[in-house]
Amino acid sequence: GEEVAQTPKHLVRGEGQKAKLYCAPIKGHSYVFWYQQVLKNEFKFLISFQNENVFDETGMPKERFSAKCLPNSPCSLEIQATKLEDSAVYFCASSPGSTGVDTDTQYFGPGTRLTVL
Amino acid sequence: GIQVEQSPPDLILQEGANSTLRCNFSDSVNNLQWFHQNPWGQLINLFYIPSGTKQNGRLSATTVATERYSLLYISSSQTTDSGVYFCAVEVSTQGGSEKLVFGKGTKLTVNP
Structure with missing residues (x-):
């Protein structure tokens, strides 16, 4: 796609539970952050x-x-046994990484807001 | 590690006013990006500007890499310019990759 996509937008977990966040980078981009x-x-x-x-x-x-980025699948970030301090917005970004102008520009997704209760 | 300092931390303007935001960094960097984080949390790319000057509409940016600073100019500000402006510098890591190191942002409020 033309934009970095992240799911879910919001995630609420109790302390100690697992959280998994997903990111689809811009098509053709080689780097994910x-x-x-x-x-x-x-x-x-x-x-x-x-x-x-x-x-x-x-x-x-x-x-x-x-975290993983497997071929033909969205990238993922997984947190085992979440803690209160993990509450944050998690952003994924991608960059082209090939030769050309502005190849290092990082484009950010909308983020996933994780709340740990 | 590298330090990125942004000033001012907060800025309140009346609609139509101009402003300059500053970003200082403590070491040489590969590149520099300016972002606008809107009130909904979305990070919007404004400029990719390792050196020189770029303009995009009412916004322009200048980076003087040799003196380790960058400036973001906003002219004729509008209420939709409100949000937090981040400067982020790209640094090389030991493994040869690059990562962004962010400043703490300038929170801009434009009042009608």
Whole structure:
């Protein structure tokens, strides 16, 4: 598609439950990024993919967070045993990554708001 | 890691006024993007501007990479310009990938 799509828009989980978020990057884009926005103005990088390969996962709390980008499927971000502090908006972004002008521009989806009660 | 500072943190304008938002960064960057996050939370790309000046309608941006700052100009502001404006710089990570590091934003309120 022409836009990054994210589902669901909102997700409510009780503490300790699992949460799974989905992202469909712009068709033809090679890179996918996940960011977490907390407190309305703080963004944290979580993980990036080059096609289906993890490119950089230095921002991921690995004990509870995992992510995948499989061929012909939306990318996913999964949080096992959610905690109150995981409440945030999770944004997915994609970038073309090929040669040309502005190939590094990251285009963001609408986000998924996760509320952990 | 790199520090990205935006100023002012809050800005209130009357419709029709002009404004300048600033983004300072502490180290060399590969690229820089400006975003507008509207009141519904959507992040809208405004500019991809590693250096130089770009204009798009009432908005323009200038990045002086050698002096590590970027400016976003909004002219003849409208109520629909309200929201939070983020500057994000692209930095290379150890593994060779790039990630965006965001500033904390400037919250703009345009009153009718």
